[in-house]
Amino acid sequence: MALSDNADPKAASTAPHARPVAKAPKRATSRTAWIIAVVATVAVISLLTWQITTLTGPQRGSFTAAEAAPPAAPASVLTSYDTEAPLPDLDAVLPDLLADPRFGDNMSAVIADAATGDVVYEQNAATPLTPASSMKLVTAVAAFQTLGAGYRIETSVVEGPDEDTVVLVAGGDVAMTVDGEGYYGEGASLTELADAVLEARGGDAPSTVILDASLFSDSVNAADVPMADLAIYTAPAAPIMIDGGRIDNTQHYTQHHADPAIEAAKTFAGLLGADKTVTGTAPEGASELATVHSEPLANLVDSLILTSDNELADAVAFQTALAVEGEMTWAAIGTAHLAMLEELGVDTTGLVLNDGSGMSPSNRLTAGAFTEMLVAAAQAQASTVFESLPVAGYSGSLADRFATAEDGMGAVRGKTGTLPSNRVASLTGSLTTEDGRLLMYSLISNGWSNLDDVENAMDEVTAVIAQCGC
Structure with missing residues (x-):
């Protein structure tokens, strides 16, 4: 089943940089510029x-x-x-x-x-x-x-069950990048997240990264979507991906990773200097080490509508479902x-x-x-x-x-x-x-x-x- 909706992705606007959690940007402040834009838009359209x-x-x-x-x-x-x-x-x-x-x-x-x-x-x-x-x-x-148009998706790292372990907590961002620039343009950077974690740990690299993907708790495909479509036309649903799970981030419809969340976690572990990646859940009450944020919702919607991006559309829908x-x-x-x-x-x-x-x-x-x-x-x-x-x-x-x-x-x-x-x-x-x-x-x-x-x-x-x- 080939989907003909296709175009070049949008280069998104500036996203907040990763930093230790005490200095992480808050959503309220990240929305300021978009509030102005939305107010202007509503005023124009209401007239x-x-x-x-x-x-x-x-x-x-x-x-x-x-x-x-x-x-x-x-x-x-x-x-x-x-x-x-x-x-x-x-x-x-x-x-x-x-x-x-x-x-x-x-x-x-x-x-x-x-x-x-x-x-x-x-x-x-x-x-x-x-x-x-x-x-x-x-x-x-x-x-x-x-x-709201200024909403951003958070991806956090918290302390693990021991001092040699950290937990990557997936928040639903499928437009993450390795270094700040990827298929969707600018996006949350795993490199910046890794640097911020190392800063918070005083330069000490952990040996293990635990991927906590527990926020998503359903099948990898929606009702009646053929599994074969998950190879090319979208990725298996997951709460964290790099470039929408694409293996080649220069192509719209292309091969996707079979487990894009694990691939993202392995990439993050490599950037952090960790030797091992496993799955699990964050310890209750674990302290945050660092957080990065996606581009504003308005940018994400721009890409998913303009280029008819399936991965991004489902990811945004999951954010609405989570909120409601x-x-x-x-x-x-x-x-x-x-x-x-x-x-x-x-x-x-x-x-x-x-x-x-x-x-x-x-x-x-x-x-x-x-x-x-x-x-x-x-x-x-x-x-x-x-x-x-x-x-x-x-x-x-x-x-x-x-x-x-x-x-x-x-x-x-x-x-x-x-x-x-x-x-x-x-x-x-x-x-x-x-x-x-x-x-x-x-x-x-x-x-x-x-x-x-x-x-x-x-x-x-x-x-x-x-x-x-x-």
Whole structure:
């Protein structure tokens, strides 16, 4: 099962350095810069105004004007969403487009007004279908609503049961790096963590590192995800990884370590000068020696949405589950995400949420639930998610899309989703019409015959809506 959502990873912003625990940065202080960004974003979106920033090529977090074909360096454009702009009459154009046989047996579509939430057009809006990677939008919104954009994941080292042993306590960070720079850009550094531990121990290297991975207590794969997919399309779930468990950190879909947590622990032990790595649990009340922190949640979500990163999506979902349900399990993800949707006023009838990545073919979501969530999220703490959506023809998993729908380039933003072996494709996000009306949309197809055809059909539908002066 090949997942087509792919792009270059984002180089994340500055993370706090490792240091002895007494000097470790606190989450509250690490969130300061992001609080400013989130407040600004919420203010902008609550006024339903987006500013388009200058693009110098494919990059994340930017809007651009719709053009017939994107130039190498799109010009800077300033546009605003007009709440007085007319709503398009899509009844005249969408029925024939959505009846296209390229969509296959089961096609659902909802287009809603971002300002009011009113549905502009719908087809099978309440039919639960497999969403594939569009599920990552639920993960992102839930994390922002629950944890906040500045949240960071902690990885700590505590004293072991004897003076020759330390315990590496995994906290769920799968974007760790060896030296501060890795697949996801900047991230928590095991080298800095090792240096901080040695400093706290007065330069004395332990002989043994115990890996405490007890925070994660479930199967390595979500419901119905084939074990074979854990080799290439994601890693076996674990509460600590380097570069998402990738053996080659220059590739998106590549071989993964069979036990990425153990690999991370062995790497840390080598950096620390320890001879042995074992598994176990930290002694109760053990003193902390040092702590490192992941990049802020906003950076992690940027990567998982823009590049459709499965490892990172599930890891973020586990953080939400831990905060809401007190445990890192697949079931806790579903419970926490459903609770978030209900809090936003989304109809959750028939929904089944098995993971955070969308790799489970037994996930079920409706196009109506997606658009209801996006409308609500735009005026909530989760509004930050819109900064991460790929731009048609320019960035992320949409950089190479819209070849047959050039009118949508720059005007459509969306999260892609594909599970080819299950005949699943989806596209969910936001777009601005030619008249300046902002719409939320979700298209889900189950049972198509040709992946390129169904993706082109989805691109064409959203492009028609974006250019609709009807």
